[in-house]
Amino acid sequence: MWDVTFEKVLRASLRGLPDQVDLEADALLTRFGLDSLATVGLIAALEEAYAVVIPDEAVNPMNFRTPRTIWTVLSAARGEPTEAAG
């Protein structure tokens, strides 16, 4: 579903996710330590890694719940159609 960069950037924001544990598309990320501060850091890191701007209206806790929702926001910011769930 997502690329290597995404996995790397996201994992760096998840203090509570051990390296050997897989990142599941629908895992609730608050469980792995993604609080509001970490989310803000993640947004900045994604914007830098992909050289995109995530619009302010997309910066909303609901959009940063799971890897899937974040990937959807990022894909939209990159002007790509959202990939089907899978």
Add this chain to the structure above:
Amino acid sequence: MSPGGLHTWFLDGLARNPHGPALAIHGREWTYTELHALAGRYADRLIADAGRPPRRVGILAAKSIEAYAGLLGALYTGAAYVPLGPEVPLARNVAVARSAGVDALITDASGAEQAACLQEVVRDARERAGDDGGEAGAGSRAEDGDGLAYVLFTSGSTGTPKGVPVSHANVGAFLRAAGRRYDFDERDRFSQIYELTFDLAVFDLFTAWSVGACVCSMTRLHALDPVRAARRNGLTVWHTTPSLVGAVQSRNGLPAGGLDGLRHSIFCGEALPAATARAWHRAAPTSTIHNIYGPTELTIACTAHTWDPERDPTDTGTVPIGVPHEGLDVLLLGEDGEIRQDVGELCVTGDQMFGGYLDPAADTGRFLEHDGRRWYRTGDRVRYERDVGLVHLGRTDQQIKIRGYRVELGEIESAVRRITGQDATALVLGEPAAEIAVFVFGDTPVDLPALAKRLAGDLPGYMVPGRLWPLPKAPLNRHGKIDRGSLRAAAAQRLDRPAGE
């Protein structure tokens, strides 16, 4: 509609800047003319829906266009608005709506879940009003034509929310004082970070709207990256709690000069540590820093201090709260009930003072009769200094006796701030075997043994904390203030004891 009502301050902005932006929200800007028209439609709908003008309009909405236009529309009908946070537990919202006599409701998508239950409260209020000819809200002192602008609820130390009715005259007095103090104009763009259940949101909305400026609504996620938020929104005025800045600092989010577009930065809601002011000043070197103070009962803010980076005069490690607004009188009440010139509980009277709680029983002990006038007792201990005005020392209800000694938690926090340059919160644990614990906030490692030694030298023995715990960041409540309850729970967990008062 009462003359000089809160909405007329918006109409001033409309007259001044009709085609300029009044509100930026969710990636779109609403001009004064557009927002006025939308608010007018809400007003019409409220009246049509109830068959007559409502008296108390509940705003069951997040910071959405529905909420902003809805609260303006409520004011257009002559009603007072009562903000109900959709994230607040249903039972509390129902209790608040009942005691305020909410007889009409505005909701957005986020309020949908609770709307059905709150509509029942509305139906009850309307039936009661039909029965007794217009009165609503059991136990309420409010009457028709009472001139209220909004009713907010404070948590209160006992946990029972207390309704604070604030009149158009109260807010008008505040807005006139703000108009004299600040040079805001229609080119300004204000942050709007506070939840609408907090009266500091009224500062954002109506000081901006009264001059034709733009209110930029943002969530906590936006606010935690002030550099990005300021750049995207072209902000010139920033307004938050100091704790939010502490959180930003903990992620190194305040690069030097990163906020160079700001003209004014306003901090309120809790003590402003001098270290926070310095960090903010490095990031926003062209911005004037204002520390403002005031309980909801005295309408938004009643004292203000302009911080001088060249001068850091207090020994408390915090920025002074400064001088009272024009039109307000203050006095300091000693513990013996005598009026003091130096240190005491701050009491305030004047045109920003509310008339009393929704439930008159809550007034007990909160007012002082002196010199033929009624004064509001803030519960804040302050010291008067000739050159800076008032310096906040702590809460009177945080004065706790340990082994017979009077302990002022604010003094312990001040000592830690002075030594470490980092913010701190002190708690008393495990009564009756009382013990003082201090959380020191920040990512900078604290030399705990050295701090303990310094504290033992600076504080009387009975005030020296037995526990010092570093914490990367302070837990914040939904109003962006330090959450003492969750610190208490964290302390209990560390001691492996059940949490409790």
